[in-house]
Amino acid sequence: MRTTAEVVVVGAGIIGASTAYWLTEMGLRDVVIVEQRVPAAGATGKSGALVRLHYPNPYETRLALESLRFFQEWEARVGTPSPFVRTGFLQIVAASDEEKLQANVTMQQALGAPVELLTAEQVAELEPWCDVTGITVAAYEPESGYADPVAATLGLLERARRNGAELRIGEQATGVEIIGGRVAGVQTSAGRIAAPFVVLTPGPWANSLLAALGLDYGLIPRRVQVVVFRWPVEPAPRHCCGIDTALGMWFRPEGETATLVGLESGIRQVDPDRYAETTDPDFVAPARTAIAQRYPMLKQGIVRGGWAGVVMQSPDGRPLFGPIPEYSGLFAFLGDSGTSFKTAPAVGRVLAEWIVEGMPRQDVQAFRVTRLAEGRPWIDPTDYSRPDRTVSR
Ligand SMILES: Cc1cc2nc3c(=O)[nH]c(=O)nc-3n(C[C@H](O)[C@H](O)[C@H](O)COP(=O)(O)OP(=O)(O)OC[C@H]3O[C@@H](n4cnc5c(N)ncnc54)[C@H](O)[C@@H]3O)c2cc1C
Structure with a gap:
C-alpha cells in the first residue's frame, strides 16, 4: 500500500x-x-x-x-x-419554450452536435406508440x-x-x-x-x-427517485431516451422490455448516509400518469421496481x-x-x-x-x- x-x-x-x-x-x-x-x-x-x-x-x-x-x-x-x-434522444418542451428550443438547437449544431428539429408528424413517425399531443417541434439526437x-x-x-x-x-x-x-x-x-x-x-x-x-x-444533497415499468405487450416497443420538460419527466429504455421514468417531484434534502433507497409508494402514480401521457400503453405498465439516489445540488x-x-x-x-x-x-x-x-x-x-x-x-x-x-x- x-x-x-x-x-x-x-x-x-x-x-x-x-x-x-x-x-x-x-x-x-x-x-x-x-x-x-x-x-x-x-x-x-x-x-x-x-x-x-x-x-x-x-x-x-x-x-x-x-x-x-x-x-x-x-x-x-x-x-x-x-x-x-x-437509442436516440428526444427533447420535448412546452409550447411556450419552443423558441428557446430552436435557439438551443442552432447553438448545438454550430458546435457540431448531431441534433435536428422534428415536427410532431416526424416524432410520430419515429415513435409510432408516442402520443405527440402538444408537441409542435422537438429536438432529436440520433446518436x-x-x-x-x-x-x-x-x-x-x-x-x-x-x-x-x-x-x-x-x-x-x-x-x-x-x-x-x-x-x-x-x-x-x-x-x-x-x-x-x-x-x-x-x-x-x-x-x-x-x-x-x-x-x-452552499451544496445540498438531494434525493431523487426513479421507477421502472414493464411494457404490458410483447414484443415491447423500442423507444428513444427523452426529456419532456413540459411534463417534468425523463425516461429511457431499461433493458429490452421496460422503461425507466424520473420526475421533477418528491425531491428533498437528505443525509447521503441515511436515506430511503427505494421508491416512495406515492411516487409511482404520478410517474405512471406522466409517462402514459407520452406512451399511453404504459398506463397499464407493470411496476418492476424503482430506487432513489442522492445528487449534490449547487x-x-x-x-x-x-x-x-x-x-x-x-x-x-x-x-x-x-x-x-x-x-x-x-x-x-x-x-x-x-x-x-x-x-x-x-x-x-x-x-x-x-x-x-x-x-x-x-x-x-x-x-x-x-x-x-x-x-x-
Ligand atoms: C436517479 C438519478 C438519475 C440520474 N440521471 C442522470 C442522467 O440521466 N444523466 C446524467 O448525466 N446524470 C444523471 N444523474 C447524475 C449523475 O449520476 C451524477 O451527476 C454523477 O454520477 C456524479 O458522479 P460523481 O462521481 O461526482 O459522484 P458520486 O457518484 O456520488 O461518487 C462519489 C463517490 O465518492 C465516494 N466518497 C465520498 N466521500 C468520500 C470520502 N471522504 N472518502 C472516500 N470516498 C468518498 C462515495 O462513496 C462515492 O462512491 C442522475 C443521478 C441520479 C441519482
Missing part, C-alpha cells in the same frame, strides 16, 4: 474514475484512488445515465459532445466492453442514448489500475492535509498518503471534507469544478446537480490536464468554483427549467 502518491483522488464515482483514467493515460503512474464504500456507490450507481447533448449553453454542450464521442469509442479507449446503448453507469465506472478504474493506479476500496478520506497553504496529502481511515495534488470527487458527501477546510459552496444548478484557489494543489468536482454522468469523460480530461499540464486546453471558466462567491451565479437565458425545480438526467 502506497504512503505517497503524485495525486490522490477522493471518491470512485464516475468523475473520480474518469479523472484517474485520464491522469494515468497522460503518463502519471503514482495515482491513488480512495473509495469509502465501493466504486459507483454514490449518485453514479443510481444514475439514469442518459448520454445526450441537449444543454442550453455551449459550455456543457461541448463537454457532452466530447463525452458522447468517448462513449462511442469506448472499447478502443478503455479496453472493456462498451457500456453505451444508442445519443444511455449507459450502464456501474460498468462505465468499473471500466475506467480497471484501465487506470492497469496503467499503474492503486484503487483502495473501503477506505475513507477523513481530511485533506494542508501545509503553508499547499496540499500535503490526505488523511484516511487507514493512515496518511502524502501527495502534492488532491482531487476531491466525493459527490453528495463533499460538505464535511469542505467544512474542515473552511469552504462552503445553488445555481450547475457543477463547480477546477482548482480551489485557497489551497495550491487542491482540485474538486462539486455540485453535480444531477446531470454529470454524461459529461464525466470530458470533465476527467480537463481535471487531469490541469494537474499534468498546468492548464486545461479548453476554456472551462464557466464552471469555476468561485462564481457564486463572486455573485455571478450561472444563468442560461434559454433554459427551460423552472427555478425551484431540478430533474436528474
Whole structure:
C-alpha cells in the first residue's frame, strides 16, 4: 500500500474514475484512488445515465459532445466492453419554450452536435406508440442514448489500475492535509498518503471534507427517485431516451422490455448516509400518469421496481469544478446537480490536464468554483427549467 502518491483522488464515482483514467493515460503512474464504500456507490450507481447533448449553453454542450464521442469509442479507449446503448434522444418542451428550443438547437449544431428539429408528424413517425399531443417541434439526437453507469465506472478504474493506479476500496478520506497553504496529502481511515495534488470527487458527501477546510459552496444533497415499468405487450416497443420538460419527466429504455421514468417531484434534502433507497409508494402514480401521457400503453405498465439516489445540488444548478484557489494543489468536482454522468469523460480530461499540464486546453471558466462567491451565479437565458425545480438526467 502506497504512503505517497503524485495525486490522490477522493471518491470512485464516475468523475473520480474518469479523472484517474485520464491522469494515468497522460503518463502519471503514482495515482491513488480512495473509495469509502465501493466504486459507483454514490449518485453514479443510481444514475439514469442518459448520454445526450441537449444543454442550453455551449459550455456543457461541448463537454457532452466530447463525452458522447468517448462513449462511442469506448472499447478502443478503455479496453472493456462498451457500456453505451444508442437509442436516440428526444427533447420535448412546452409550447411556450419552443423558441428557446430552436435557439438551443442552432447553438448545438454550430458546435457540431448531431441534433435536428422534428415536427410532431416526424416524432410520430419515429415513435409510432408516442402520443405527440402538444408537441409542435422537438429536438432529436440520433446518436445519443444511455449507459450502464456501474460498468462505465468499473471500466475506467480497471484501465487506470492497469496503467499503474492503486484503487483502495473501503477506505475513507477523513481530511485533506494542508501545509503553508499547499496540499500535503490526505488523511484516511487507514493512515496518511502524502501527495502534492488532491482531487476531491466525493459527490453528495463533499460538505464535511469542505467544512474542515473552511469552504462552503452552499451544496445540498438531494434525493431523487426513479421507477421502472414493464411494457404490458410483447414484443415491447423500442423507444428513444427523452426529456419532456413540459411534463417534468425523463425516461429511457431499461433493458429490452421496460422503461425507466424520473420526475421533477418528491425531491428533498437528505443525509447521503441515511436515506430511503427505494421508491416512495406515492411516487409511482404520478410517474405512471406522466409517462402514459407520452406512451399511453404504459398506463397499464407493470411496476418492476424503482430506487432513489442522492445528487449534490449547487445553488445555481450547475457543477463547480477546477482548482480551489485557497489551497495550491487542491482540485474538486462539486455540485453535480444531477446531470454529470454524461459529461464525466470530458470533465476527467480537463481535471487531469490541469494537474499534468498546468492548464486545461479548453476554456472551462464557466464552471469555476468561485462564481457564486463572486455573485455571478450561472444563468442560461434559454433554459427551460423552472427555478425551484431540478430533474436528474
Ligand atoms: C436517479 C438519478 C438519475 C440520474 N440521471 C442522470 C442522467 O440521466 N444523466 C446524467 O448525466 N446524470 C444523471 N444523474 C447524475 C449523475 O449520476 C451524477 O451527476 C454523477 O454520477 C456524479 O458522479 P460523481 O462521481 O461526482 O459522484 P458520486 O457518484 O456520488 O461518487 C462519489 C463517490 O465518492 C465516494 N466518497 C465520498 N466521500 C468520500 C470520502 N471522504 N472518502 C472516500 N470516498 C468518498 C462515495 O462513496 C462515492 O462512491 C442522475 C443521478 C441520479 C441519482
